[in-house]
Amino acid sequence: MKATKDFDVVVVGAGVGGVAAVRKLASAGLSVALVEDRLVGGECHYFGCNPSKTLLRPIEVFNLAKAVPGVRETISDEGLDVAAVFAKRDAIIEHLSDQDRTASLRQAGVAVFHGIGRLSGERTVRVTYGPGDTAEAVLTARHAVVLATGTRPNVPEIPGLAQARPWTNRDLTTMTQVPARALVVGGGPVAVEFATILTGLGSAVTLLVRENALLLNIEPEARELVTQSLRSKGVTIHFETELSAVARPVAGGPVTATFQRQTIEVDEIVLAAGRRTNTDNLGLETVGLPGGGIVSVNDHLQAVGVTGGWLYALGDTTGRARLSHISTYHGRVVADIIAARAAGRELSENELTARDTGNLAQVIHTDPQVVTAGRTESQARAEGFAVRTLTAHYPDPVSFLALYRDGFDGWAKLVINAETNTLLGATFVGPQFSELAQAATLAIVAKLPVSLLRHAVAPHPTVNQVWDALVWDPLLTHGSELAPSLENEAQKVQKGTQANRLSYQAR
Secondary structure, three states: EEEEEEEEEEEEOHHHHHHHHHHHHHHHHOEEEEEEEEOHHHHHHOOHHHHHHHHHHHHHHHHHHHHHHHHHHHOOOOOOOOOHHOOOOHHOHHHOOOHHHHHHHOOOEEEEOOOOOEEEEOOEEEEEEEEHOEEOOOEEEEEEEEOOEEEEOOOOOOOOOOHHOOOOOOHHHOOOOOOOEEEEEOOHOOOHHHHHHHHHHOEEEEEEEOOOOOOOOOOOOHHHHHHHHHOOOOOOOEOOOOOEEEEEOOOOOOOOEOOOOEEEOOOOOEEOOOEEEEOOOOOOOOOOOOOOOOEOOOOOEEEEOEEEEEEEEEEEHHHHOOOOOHHHHHHHHHHHHHHHHHOOOOOOOOOOOOOOOOOOOOEOOOOOOOEEOHHHHHHHHHHHEEEEEEEEOOOHHHHHHHOOOOOOOOEEEEEEEEOOOOOOEEEEEEEHHHHHHHHHHHHHHOOHHHHHHHHOOOOOOOOHHHHHHHHHHHOOOOOHHHHHHHHHHHHHHHHOOOOHHHHEEEE
C-alpha cells in the first residue's frame, strides 16, 4: 500500500536538530513532515548527553561534598545510592518512551512518521514501515528536504569483539547494573566521560587509548590534568594500545581482552571508538551523492553537489561538529533559511548563514570539568594566525576560589590573535568551570578586543572571576598596540608574575 503526501518541508531524522527545525518551520506556517525510525528526540536525549550527564552529576556532587569541610564528615563511606541514580536517569530519558514528545510535535502541527526514510529522487522521501518494508508512504517536498540522521557507534573489526556483545553508549547510559570490572576503548571526550561514570559508580576501569594521549584535540596541559585525575581515581590507562582479540565463551559471562601481548578479564567492554554517519541507507545515490559518509554542505547548510538548492543537512550528518548543541543550532538556522526562501526572499551569500566554524564550544564532564571554545593554540597557528597566549593556574591568582572546595585545582588559557587582539580560543579546566563556556563563546563570536573583557566585571565571589587573572594582564592595557613589542614585554611580565603563576607566551 502506497500513499503520497505533499508537504512544504520533509525532515528525515528526529534528533535534537531535526526537532528544532520542524518546530521552527511549523511556527512559520509551513507544512512539515518529520520521519524517524527510532525514538523521537534522538540519541542525545535517550542514549547520549542527557543520561550520561544525569549519571555524572551525582558523582560530581559526591566528590564535591567529600572536599568541603563540614559536609564530608556527614558523608557515608558506602558511596552513592546507585538505584536512586538510575531512577533519576530513567525519569530524565522518559523511560525510553517518545509518546509525549511525538504528541507535542503533532499538536504543534508537525506530521510525524515512525518509519525508515530514504531519498528516492528530487524532493522525494520514501517512508517504509514494518517487517520487510511492505507498507510505505511517499512524501514530496515543495521547498526542501532536510537530512538530520545523525551517527551510530563504530564497532572496530577485531576478532571476537562483535560476538562478545560489547557495550556502546546505548548500553552504558541505560545500564541497570554497574560492571565490577570494565574495559573502555577510546581516548576522546566520550571515553573519558564513560571512565569517569564507571569509576565513580564503583567499577574498576581500564582505559585503552590508541593514541599517545587523551583528548588530542584540546590543549596539552588540559589533557594532562584529566589524565592525572583519572589515574588518581584508580583508572588504569594504556596508551598507544589497541585490542587484538576478544573472547566471551559464555553469553553474559566474563570477557577476556588481549592487547600488547597481555590478556585481562573484565565484565564488560565499553566502546567509545568513534561514530559512523547514518547515510549508508539514505538513498543519497538517487540524487547524485555518495552514501556512507558525511553530506558536505555550504554555510547555508545546503548539500554541495545537488542542483536547485532544495537538499539540506545539519548536525552530525554534515561532519561539521558532532555536538548536540550544534545540531540544535543548525536546526534553527536551516529553518530560518528555508522559511525565508519559501517566502520568496533571495538570500545573499552571508545572510542567515551557519557561523559555527572556529566558534565551537564544548564541555567535557570529567572531574575536573574541561571547557573548550574556539581554537586551540596549535589549531590557530596551523590556520596561519599570529598568536599570543595567556595562561593561569588556579587558585593562586584568585585565592578565594579555595572556598569552593579543598584541593581546588584549575587552569586556563586564552589564544589571542596578536594582530587584532581578539580571542581565537579559550580552554578552562576546573571545578564548576562549565559555566565559563558561554562568556568565552560570546567573546569569540563577537570578536571583542581582549582588553575590553576586563570591563565585563564578574561578580564576587564566583568562578567567573577566573577571567580576572587573564584579562587584567599588563600586556592588554593598550590592546593590540603592543603587538610590535610583544617579545620584550612578555619577558618582563613573566618575571613579574611568577609569584601568582600567571604566565604569558608570545611567539
